Amino acid sequence: MAIISNAVTIADAGSFSVNLGALTLIKTITASSSSTVSFVDGTSSVVLDDTYPIYKFQFINIHPSNNTTHFSFQANVAGGSDFNETITSSYFRAFHGENGTDTGLGYDGNRDLAQATGFQELISGIGNDTDGNGNGELFLFNPSSTTFVTHFIASTVTSYADEAARRMGVAGYFNTTAAIDEIQFKQSAGNIDSGIIKLYGIKDS
Secondary structure (H helix, E strand, C coil): CEEECCCEEEEEEEEEECCCEEEEEEEEEEEEEECCCCEEEECCCCCEEEEEEEEEEEEEEEEEECEEEEEEEEEECCCCCCCCCCCEEEEEEEEEEECCCEEEEEEEECCCCCEEEECEEEEEEECCCCCEEEEEEEECCCCCCCCCCCCEEEEHHHHHHHHCEEEEEEEEEEECCCCEEEEEECCCCEEEEEEEEEEEEEECC
């Protein structure tokens, strides 16, 4: 006996096929001299609730107005008024200079948070020269949960002050069991001069 949906056989004689973990594009925001970029559930077609167990943000060509500033994020719980949720996180970085000799790999304790309410750095030291930019992705796990804290993990890269390739890894959690339904991004100083931020939902994960 076969199971057929929309003329496609998805199960037949013991076999089973289903598209697990598919990405669904929810919203694309293009920054242009933007002081902040916010994704708010229920606003401007944004979905950030229990529709998906995992959400993915993708950063493309983030270019700051100020040199060597840091691209960062924070969250709001449902009903919250400020982006100041309590975060505990870890931060690693690797870099390699254009001169071929300046290198480094290690934990950066200056960029992690310990039960702090500030914005978490995701991309540090983006150069504002004409070709400077930062890129990467951020995963948010089950932000609608009211039982568990909400974890996040990010992987990013930048041309650090136009002199080195810098790779960053950030992970942590919002220490609250309230549902999170708003995420905001900004630079540590100045504006996001240009860049694209995409929000995806990952279903059946």
